[in-house]
Amino acid sequence: MSSLATASAEAGDGGVGGKDVAPQTGLAAGRALYAHAARARLLSARMTFLQHAGRVAFHAACIGEEVAIAATAMALREGDWFFPGHREWAGALVRGIPTATYAHQAFGTAVDVVKGHGAPDHPASRARHVVPASGLIGAHLVQAVGAAWAARMRKDDVVTLAMFGTAAAATGDFHNAVNFAGVFKAPCVLVSRASRLGAKKADLADRAAAYGVACASVDGGDGLAVLTLVREAVARAAAGKGATLVEVATERFTSLPDEWSAPELLSLGAAGADPLARLRAALERDGALDAAGHEALVAELRAEIDAAVAAAEGAARPPIASMFEDVYAELPAHLRAQAEEASS
Amino acid sequence: MTVNESKTPHAPHASGAPRVMNMVQAINEALHLEMKRDERMIVLGEDVGRVGGVFRVTQGLWDEFGDDRVIDTPLSEGGILGTAIGMALYGLVPVPEVQFADFIFPGYDQIVSELAKMRWRSGGEYSAKMVVRTPVGGGIRGGLYHSQSPESLFIHVAGLKVVCPSNPHDAKGLLLAAIRDPDPVLFFEPKRIYRAARGEVPEGDYVVPLSKAKVVREVDAADAGRAAVTILAWGAMLYEAIAAADKAAEQGIQCEIVDLRTLWPVDIDTIVASVKKTGRVIVVHEAPKTCGFGAELIALINEKCFLSLEAPPVRVTGFDTPFPYTLEMDYLPLAHRILPAITETARY
Known part of the structure; x- marks a missing residue:
């Protein structure tokens, strides 16, 4: 793990000043992170089973990476903007999109905010500043830089954060993003999940340095460390010190229990390998979570997910006319004719 | 070359004499006017600032509005258009310039997959309204990479509007209408007549409505x-x-x-x-x-x-x-x- 202070100093901006650093993470933050990550774990497992059963067409599973994703999203402040990739949908939930809203989007129902236009795991919320993921890997990175740049122009105290899998670091959009972020000192944070399942190690620090952007890495198995580091990067951006590239080393579990409701779902792999179990152990050690509290939390999350999936699966599909909505702000004549044809 | 068949009534010049302009001047005037009217509007692109653009269409904007609103970018259309989309999502009104329409293709993905679909894929939660200005067409001895007319490649993409003016009066009025339109607009400027097409241009604010031939x-x-x-x-x-x-x-x-x-x-x-x-x-x-x-x-x-x-x-x-x-x-x-x-x- 390289510290952001070191990386920041190397980038020549004098490091992160004490007043710019976000408050230390406390037990309350740890408990909140565990709840967000456990929800993501249970929901991703449920969605995986629904996909295998053909009940949803697609799911971008994040099992094993949800602690890192949730911690990253938690590091943003109220009013900051979140640009997830499709596998970081769990971050959108952390930013305030309800599980029920996520489920309606995944099933593309009549009450889906995006009207069934998008594949599962692409939720959107203007109010929460969650920009819907693109189907194109890396395309959102340069947009996050543009939005950050706009915030700086407007003199708003707003930071943007984009997440991506390390494979996206091979795209032209990644290089455009880091280049423009470096040139214009955009207040943004680009967070890479460096999954061992992903592409060959990308040496992002070298690339960031080439563009004059700070870079730091952190063990994605340590949720509180991710939260601390990304908060520092957000504070650094907010302080006008420019963009930071954060590498979070993660590992995705692809071998799941036979039932999504199995208790071992919350402690996968070898002892100490599961970031979620690791966080729970740390909280138990500190007295922030006990067995009864954990049981109650998991029961509550399972009920929330059950209700959300049942409501979404039982909901009507969007009316045909909705296909023609939002192509343009107003329906032009040719689309009005096609909408009538499709509905007849 | 003038469009003397135009039946558009022109406002008289302050002095009473008609104001005759070329396309470059008319487009430049529209950009000036709208930047004054709407502080959210920004111009970005390659050499659009100090140089005033390869065809000088943005000349004077940098002097008047400064670095923050008239931005010389790195040479990357994907970067220009991608960051412009982010700015538009945030609420600015970007008017990026692509130096030649032939160069738009490194940014084509951002236009086709992102700009055109942003409103739709977010169910109307977001939009990325902007006007992408770019010179188009041949007849200037530009060769194969400075002469193309790619309009149909954008017309085919749901969510985009495509405009191509033929004279200074329409260029100014259509550009003002395009910038105020809620949807993304590709504004193709026929470079062969940038200076050759001259005509009367009313002072001040007016629009030529989109989708009216x-x-x-x-x-x-x-x-x-x-x-x-x-x-x-x-x-x-x-x-x-x-x-x-x-x-x-x-x-x-x-x-x-x-x-x-x-x-x-x-x-x-x-x-x-x-x-x-x-x-x-x-x-x-x-x-x-x-x-x-x-x-x-x-x-x-x-x-x-x-x-x-x-x-x-x-x-x-x-x-x-x-x-x-x-x-x-x-x-x-x-x-x-x-x-x-x-x-x-x-x-x-």
């Missing part, structure tokens, strides 16, 4: 019974259509000429009304013939007024080759190629 030469109803032909054109080729129509008139053939102005969504009602009157139609465009916008226009005409046609619709276009350097005047659908199409169609 203009009949720049009308066939009298009394003449419509005789051989008359509708010509659909836009941008620099409008003047070729006018020149060919002048020659055809010497042979007793009347032409009704429609300047589409907005290519998409197209003003099909004006087109159909004209074709119903003349029964004959020619589409002129610089872009290659196959799957060019002419193909769509003729399909629409067939769908909407097939029984009014007296002759097969005709396309006079660029050829299905890359744009040539030496032989560009043989490639372009100039008046000498339009005239035979008029006479053959009229005598069909």
Whole structure:
């Protein structure tokens, strides 16, 4: 793990000043992170089973990476903007999109905010500043830089954060993003999940340095460390010190229990390998979570997910006319004719 | 070169004399006006600031509005358009310039996959309204990478609007309308007539509404019974259509000429009304013939007024080759190629 202070100093901006650093993470933050990550774990497992059963067409599973994703999203402040990739949908939930809203989007129902236009795991919320993921890997990175740049122009105290899998670091959009972020000192944070399942190690620090952007890495198995580091990067951006590239080393579990409701779902792999179990152990050690509290939390999350999936699966599909909505702000004549044809 | 057939009423100049401008000046004036009116508007692109753009269309903006609103970017269309989308999501009104339409393709993915679909994929939660300005077309000895007309590649993409003015009055009014439009607009500026097309331009604020074509030469109803032909054109080729129509008139053939102005969504009602009157139609465009916008226009005409046609619709276009350097005047659908199409169609 390289510290952001070191990386920041190397980038020549004098490091992160004490007043710019976000408050230390406390037990309350740890408990909140565990709840967000456990929800993501249970929901991703449920969605995986629904996909295998053909009940949803697609799911971008994040099992094993949800602690890192949730911690990253938690590091943003109220009013900051979140640009997830499709596998970081769990971050959108952390930013305030309800599980029920996520489920309606995944099933593309009549009450889906995006009207069934998008594949599962692409939720959107203007109010929460969650920009819907693109189907194109890396395309959102340069947009996050543009939005950050706009915030700086407007003199708003707003930071943007984009997440991506390390494979996206091979795209032209990644290089455009880091280049423009470096040139214009955009207040943004680009967070890479460096999954061992992903592409060959990308040496992002070298690339960031080439563009004059700070870079730091952190063990994605340590949720509180991710939260601390990304908060520092957000504070650094907010302080006008420019963009930071954060590498979070993660590992995705692809071998799941036979039932999504199995208790071992919350402690996968070898002892100490599961970031979620690791966080729970740390909280138990500190007295922030006990067995009864954990049981109650998991029961509550399972009920929330059950209700959300049942409501979404039982909901009507969007009316045909909705296909023609939002192509343009107003329906032009040719689309009005096609909408009538499709509905007849 | 002036559009002296324009029936648009012009506001008098402060001194009472008409203000005559070229396209570059008119577009520049529109950018100035809107940047003053709307503090959210910014201009970005390669050399748009200090230099004022490769064709000097943004000249003076940097002096007036500064680094924050007139931004010289790195040379990367994907970066320019991608960051502009982020700015638009945030609430600014970016007007990026792509130095030549030929260079737009490194940013094509951001336009097609992101800009065009942002409103739709977010269910209306977000939009990315902006105007992408870019010079288009041949006839300036630009060779194959400074001459192309890629409009149909954008018309085909749901969610985009496409505009191509032919004269200074329309360029100013259409640009102001495009910047205020809630949807993303590709604003193609015909570079061959940037300085050659001159005309009266009203002072101050006015818009030319999008999706309204203009009949720049009308066939009298009394003449419509005789051989008359509708010509659909836009941008620099409008003047070729006018020149060919002048020659055809010497042979007793009347032409009704429609300047589409907005290519998409197209003003099909004006087109159909004209074709119903003349029964004959020619589409002129610089872009290659196959799957060019002419193909769509003729399909629409067939769908909407097939029984009014007296002759097969005709396309006079660029050829299905890359744009040539030496032989560009043989490639372009100039008046000498339009005239035979008029006479053959009229005598069909």
